[in-house]
């Protein structure tokens with residue numbers, strides 16, 4: 001049985017693909033947490049961008065609400 005080797009996505013350390021490695025595809029729990037941390041940082045930026053768009057949206061919705069208001073009709 002040939003052992004498959006692969007680089008750790010976080011630190012590129014060559015690893016053996018083993019079912020004993022609970023931190024797959026990372027070499028260690030540290031690299032796993034580092035990668036999860038970078039993912040958490042990325043996803044943390046997304047709501048900030050959305051809220052900025054929502055803010056723009058709601059400000060453009062104000063004139064629309066005025067148009068639908070019965071006082072204008």
Ligand SMILES: [Zn+2]
Pocket residue numbers: 008009010011012013026027028031
């Ligand atoms: Zn690693």
